Amino acid sequence: xxxxxxxxxxxxxxxxxxxxxxxxxxxxxxxxxxxxxxxxxxxxxxxxxxxxxxxxxxxxxxxxxxxxxxxxxxxxxxxxxxxxxxxxxxxxxxxxxxxxxxxxxxxxxxxxxxxxxxxxxxxxxxxxxxxxxxxxxxxxxxxxxxxxxxxxxxxxxxxxxxxxxxxxxxxxxxxxxxxxxxxxxxxxxxxxxxxxxxxxxxxxxxxxxxxxxx
Numbered sequence: 576x577x578x579x580x581x582x583x584x585x586x587x588x589x590x591x592x593x594x595x596x597x598x599x600x601x602x603x604x605x606x607x608x609x610x611x612x613x614x615x616x617x618x619x620x621x622x623x624x625x626x627x628x629x630x631x632x633x634x635x636x637x638x639x640x641x642x643x644x645x646x647x648x649x650x651x652x653x654x655x656x657x658x659x660x661x662x663x664x665x666x667x668x669x670x671x672x673x674x675x676x677x678x679x680x681x682x683x684x685x686x687x688x689x690x691x692x693x694x695x696x697x698x699x700x701x702x703x704x705x706x707x708x709x710x711x712x713x714x715x716x717x718x719x720x721x722x723x724x725x726x727x728x729x730x731x732x733x734x735x736x737x738x739x740x741x742x743x744x745x746x747x748x749x750x751x752x753x754x755x756x757x758x759x760x761x762x763x764x765x766x767x768x769x770x771x772x773x774x775x776x777x778x779x780x781x782x783x784x785x786x787x788x789x
Contacts, residue, residue, distance in 0.1 A: 591634075594633075602694070611651055688717055689734055692721060719735070742772070746764070749767075750768065
């Protein structure tokens with residue numbers, strides 16, 4: 576683990592989590608909870624297996640990550656955030672929000688996993704009409720569907736298939752995220768290949784701020 580050799584809390588924080596892939600490992604554990612090594616590797620496409628092992632070891636030494644032996648029938652090693660690691664959640668939430676404008680750019684080779692998108696949406700969407708009956712939206716993009724639910728004025732997001740959604744969005748991640756975040760109008764998203772089935776007013780209920788061209 577390299578050091579900036581500065582007596583500064585920012586520099587000392589980056590000494591621990593500033594290396595490439597480190598915060599993304601923390602992201603996986605924050606979003607998914609306890610993970611097997613293979614779960615982490617699958618959630619970090621592109622990382623070399625020896626580099627993942629090195630980063631996990633460094634995070635353990637720093638008190639950010641801990642490992643435990645799961646009981647049968649799992650009988651494998653699970654990694655999880657320590658209380659010290661959990662304190663990084665506001666940092667991740669801030670990065671989710673700060674990076675949202677950058678989501679208008681998606682390179683052809685960019686990997687897409689649904690739990691990454693769910694993490695960003697959970698930090699952004701709000702229920703604009705909490706006094707009305709709840710709605711449920713299924714988003715079909717990434718590697719598995721995302722369910723967006725309103726409940727008591729809050730937004731709850733999970734992975735899976737909705738039983739009877741009010742609205743279903745199907746398409747590529749970039750225009751769907753642009754639509755949900757208020758960066759694209761519905762007609763522009765549809766022109767980019769997004770299909771909406773069901774009640775469009777359910778979508779208006781949860782969409783992000785003022786739409787603008789992406």
